[in-house]
Amino acid sequence: MAELLWRTPGGPPGATGVVPLVLDDRPVVALPWAQAATARSAASAGEVALVLSDPRLTGSAWRPLVLSGRPALVEDGDGSLFTERLLDQELRKHPPSRALADSPMLRREHWWYLPRLVLVLDPVRVGGTRRREGPTDAVLAVDDGGLHVGTVRVADWEADPVPLRDAPTGVRGPAVLVGQEVSVPDVERWTVHTTTGRYADGRLADARRSGPRELEPVPGLLARVRRQWSLERACVRELRAAGHA
DSSP, X not given: OEXXXXXXXXXXXXXXXXOOEEETTEEEEEEEGGGHHHHHHHHTSSOEEEEEOOOTTOOTTOOOEEEEEEEEEEEEXXXXXXXXXXXXXXXXXXXXXXXXXXXXXXXXXXXXXXXXXXXXXXEEEEEOOOOOOSTTEEEEEEESSSEEEEEEEESXXXXXXEEEESOOSSOXXXXXXXXXXXXXXXXXXXXXXXXXXXXXXXXXXXEEEESOSSOOOOOOHHHHHHHHHHHHHHHHHHHHHTTOO
């Protein structure tokens, strides 16, 4: 799993958790149409960053990276690009997708899950960052006319300003902290939380928090069914609005 971050006009960078994929040797993310607003917001930015800083669910050759570049949006309205060139990767990396698309029968039943909004980073700049070691670590993105991204350690999540260790020097501006918790190895539960504010001198001031930092509870059967229905309705709604269904 990875964090996708992008510049937004007049505010802190946008942030979301994603499954990193590769298309023609270029890093991409393939968002379901339920996340159309997120995909289009990121695509309109002049610069985005894909951050691989969490060692969970990785292999022995993994190392933390920050991949930065200009985004291009491919509206895969019929799902052909995703199905033919990206689905195998997603099924390996994201176990919940297997319940929706791991066979021809499932793909016919869940046809709405295959169309994707594919964000392609090109050209790409590769940089390093520190690996996340636990829930006190998060990814910080600061917009001071450019996107500065790296892993930091949060000394006190409840403080304001929020004190940060290993934070960048010489930059200041609107910023976001993004962290993720995931159930391993099934990835059924995936919690993404953000804290926005203004960054300067190793502190994030005017902190505004979104979402719990703890992993969501184990869902029951009814919660699982409702979650899938909600995802299906949102995907179909956005596909129809774009003229693809």
